[in-house]
Each structure stands twice: as C-alpha cells, then as structure tokens.
Amino acid sequence: MLRIILYSQWKWSRGWLLPVAVVGFAIPYFMLRVGYSGERYWDAAGLLEQVAAWGRGYPALAAAIGLLVGTSAWIHDHRGDHVYALVLPTPRWYYVLLRYTAGLVLLAPAMITVFLGALTATWFTTLPAGIYAYPIQLAARFMLATLLAYSLFFAIASGTQRAAGAVLTIVGIVVVTQLLAGIAGSDLNVLEAAFDRITIWPGPLEVFVGRWMLVDL
C-alpha cells in the first residue's frame, strides 16, 4: 500500500522536487563561492555577511518544500471530496499515516542534496583562519525545519474547509485587534507578541529564525 501511495505523491510532486533539490544543492555554493575571492583574514567579515545573507534561503526553502509536499498529499483527495479514500477498505488513521510517510520519503532528496551541497561547498573552499564550517549542523537544522513545515502544512491540508476557516478566523482576529489597538493609540502589539510567542524558544517555529550559517566563527 505504501508503495502505491508513495507513487501517487511522487507523480503529483515530481515536477518541482528536482528543481527544489537543485536549489538546495546550489545555496551552499553561492554562500561560499560567489563574490568571495580569497582566504585573507580581512575577507572574513565579508564572507560571514554573505553567508548570513544567503542563509535566509534555507528556512524559505524548508517552508516551501513543506508546503508543496504537505498540500500535494491531499489536494487530489480534496478534489474528489475524499470519497475515493473513504471507500478504501483501510482505517482512516492508517490512510493518513500512509500519506504522511510517503511525504516524508519525498522530503529526503531535498534534505540529502542540502547536506551534500554544504559538504561539497565547504570541502572545496579554503576558509580564513578562525572561520569553521558546520555542514552537518546546517543540514540537521534544515531537516528539522523541513519536517516541521511539512507536518504543519500536512495537518492543515488534511483538514476540512471548516478547519481552514477556523485558522483564518484566528489570524483575522489577531490582525483586527492589532489594527484597533493602533487606532486607539494603544502600545499593545499583538502581532509582535504572537510572532515572538511562536518563534522564540520554546515556540514551535524557533528553528526557522536566527542566522543560518554554513561557516562561522
């Protein structure tokens, strides 16, 4: 069963899985190679600046992969009102597990290419003294962010329109509260507080923020 479910999700997502894998492999190269001309110590600051700038691509890539794989797992079932899945002689929880597992398998190529890209780029670059490469740590963080994004979007996409509406309503209430607070001249900053709550440890999205450094001090 897993094989055919994996095949179905591969069929629906293969169009962009390869480009995403290429991007994952290429980011480390651009981080270290483009615009960096030497190994002199006075280049170190410029290098770190460049690495930090390109590093923003990783959380964006992780979120994009999670979104694409998570939603493509369900979009075709949604179109058929889930009737096909519901009349298969399989418990519903097991069908969800099959779809989730198949998505995890499809995430693997992107994770592997990011790791290989980071390893290759640091292998062929001579770093200034005092600067060290962290390809394994970066790949591990990318893997964690991708899994988190995938799980989040998978859960949202598997829900009903009513569930999606509830999520949007909560977001809308936060935005409207912020607007009203601004009009009333209040110092209340709901958006910032909400953002901090989810992106600062132990917030669930903490892994996405901060600097994604392939090389650092």
Place this chain on the structure above:
Amino acid sequence: MSNAIETHDLRYRAGRDFEIRDLSLAVPTGSIYGFLGPNGSGKTTTIRLVLGLLRPSRGSISVLNRTIPGESTAALAETGYVPERPHLYPSFTVDEILNMHRAFFTRWDPAKAAQLVETFRLRLNQKIRNMSKGETGKLMMLLALAQRPELLVLDEPTDGLDPVVRRDVLMALLEFVSEHGATVFISSHLVHELERICDWVGVMDDGHLVAEMPMQAFKSGIKRLRVENVPAIVAQTPFVILARDTDALGNSEVWTVRGWQDPMTQYFEGSTPSLREVVDLDLEEGFVELLQVARERHPEG
C-alpha cells in the same frame, strides 16, 4: 432470509432543509434491489450512510452482517461502490488506478480486470482526465466488479451514459451477478432500466422510504381501474385505493389501486360501483402514482 443491508430508524440531517428520517430498509441477500426516487430524495445520502461515509444521528446500519460505521473497513473490503460522481484521481492512467485498487483490495481479481478492460475497450495508458463520460462509467464499473464484491452499491451508475455504453455496463453487471450471486443495491431515477433488472424495489421521497416490496408485487399490484356508478361512500375494498380521479364528463372515476389481484373483480359483481376496465401500470407510472400519493399524505414533506 438474511439481509445484505439493513437500516433501522435511521436519521441524518443534511443542512437546514433536508433530513433522512425514520429510514428502515432491508436489502435481501442475493437480490438486485432498485432504489428509486426523484432527484434530491435522499438516495445518495442514504448510500453514503450505508457505506459509513456519513454518521447517522440516530438508528443503526448493518452491511454484510457488520455494524456501520464501526466495522465499515471490513464491510468495504467486500463492497464494490460506483459513486454518482466519479472521484478518481484525474492525473492517473487506467493502469495506475487499477494498480491502486489492487494494492488495497485483497479480493482483487486481475484476470477479471483484464477481461473487462478488453470488453469495455479501455486503453491502459489513457489518463482519467481525458476519458469520456462513457469510458469513466465503464472504468468505475470495472473497478467495482474486479474487487469480486459480495455487495455492489451503485449510485446512478448509468446516469448520462449513451444507450450502447449503458447496455455494456449493465451486461457486465448482470454477468457478474449470475456468476457470483452478489447482492446489488442500485439507485437510479431511470425507472425503466431498473424494471428490467431488479427483483426488489424501494422508493424514496423527501428523505423517507415510501415503499419497499418485491418488484413483482410492485408491478402487478398497482393498477388503474375505471369504475362507474360510484356511490358517495365507497365500502371497504380488498385493495388499497391510492388515488381517485373523476373523468372529464363526471360519469366515471379512475382509481389507482395497490394490492390488486385478478380475483378481486368479484368485489364489483352485483354491486356498485361497477368495474369497466383494469389498466396495467408500468413501473414508471406506478412510481409516479406512489410519489403523488405519498406527497398528498405528507404535504409538509
């Protein structure tokens, strides 16, 4: 006689204006049960309840001696379903959807599937999104039959198909039933089609079951009688008068009756009213009469 499908006192509310209520139906094992009703009468909702896709607010459902929805997985493994609207993945080819089904249905019969691909002249590499309505209808029937089900639940399986495709699909169905003795629960508003193949009939209207009986009883028991000299008060009759209409001249009445048998002509002998004519009604006329009577009795719906 055991029943392949049984519901008792089923109730389900779909939206603000429609409700399935007090639905008790029994589909005898081995029968071909025609589930008739006008559009919007609750046929599809009933089927979805029977398959465990919806949960009733009250009542019980049993399919192949399994409680629904609790044991729906086991029941679905032995049930072939053709939905009203095809729900297959459009980007899949015929071959891919056959593989998908084979992976999930342990009773899948590859030889039967191959035979039906040939009979229906389907191309294995054709994408479902590029198939005509007729080809999709054939594929849906193929998928249901190649599962070798004990029960076939068919929701308007031939709706919108041309006569040639309709005949092909029904032939394949009847061939399967004669080989395997499966029970068929088929909904349709194409009354003539069901008249040819069904041995039981149930009629839905506005969320409730109006009638359920063997097809023979339904066809032979509903008649139109032309009677004359009708007194103001009609005495107890051995049949059920469903409707009474006075003809244009006012000399006679036309009665639509149920439970008619030929010996009942004795009722009219030597008394008033007098019987002039007995007209056979085909299933469609009987169906229409039945609905009219049901609506007169429950005008609020």
